[in-house]
Ligand SMILES: [Ca+2]
């Protein structure tokens with residue numbers, strides 16, 4: 001049944017069956033169609049003004065309270081997370097500081113994801129009078145809570161908020177602006193300061209999401225002994241799993257380590273198109289990989305897998 005030429009009429013005759021199965025390597029060489037250039041992995045460039053992680057230095061002394069004086073911010077939104085961080089000239093532990101617990105000290109991050117400079121989300125780190133230091137993300141446009149955030153304090157003077165990118169709609173780009181409000185009135189009778197980063201309430205540069213690189217992995221699938229003319233006990237279908245590919249349908253080629261492309265297709269063995277950014281299954285190709293130094297797959301002519309051998 002498998003690799004029956006009549007089941008795959010759209011394939012070119014030379015590729016309808018793995019002609020080298022159970023045959024000499026010299027037979028394989030006759031159907032080589034893969035070119036070395038097709039195996040080069042070339043991820044498409046991401047248009048962006050600033051990559052993630054993004055950092056911006058802030059003026060020292062632009063507010064009168066050293067504990068309220070931000071020196072820099074850092075924004076990262078790689079993988080499934082967003083992390084917002086800033087460093088103050090002098091730290092104050094949010095769990096124990098009266099300025100946080102009794103005063104109005106809080107870090108307010110405005111987030112803009114649509115490119116129109118109107119605030120879309122607001123992430124806030126704050127402490128209750130009981131010393132519960134916590135983070136929240138609100139949807140400003142909808143006036144609703146979006147998700148909780150993990151609030152952190154580190155380096156003795158740095159603060160962070162971490163939450164899932166999905167909370168703000170997995171944007172390809174975002175901009176931020178920080179307002180660090182520090183309340184020294186409860187301990188020193190000093191005013192509440194606001195250190196803005198960037199200064200004057202401007203937005204940061206657009207910060208691009210850096211998607212994880214495409215990954216394609218192949219291995220030995222179920223037995224294909226007696227499929228077509230494959231009689232070796234090591235003859236197996238090629239299993240595949242992939243992630244972070246572009247969306248849409250994919251094509252693939254199955255190749256041997258010694259340079260032969262012995263099959264190409266677009267569907268799984270058990271039906272269904274190879275498509276989407278993530279997926280897994282068994283491809284329409286099988287091999288006794290040891291006879292050829294291993295086998296590998298190239299998706300869309302550019303995303304190459306590991307070389308599987310057994
Ligand atoms: Ca500052």
Ligand SMILES: [Ca+2]
Pocket residue numbers: 058059062070195196197198199
């Ligand atoms: Ca500032």
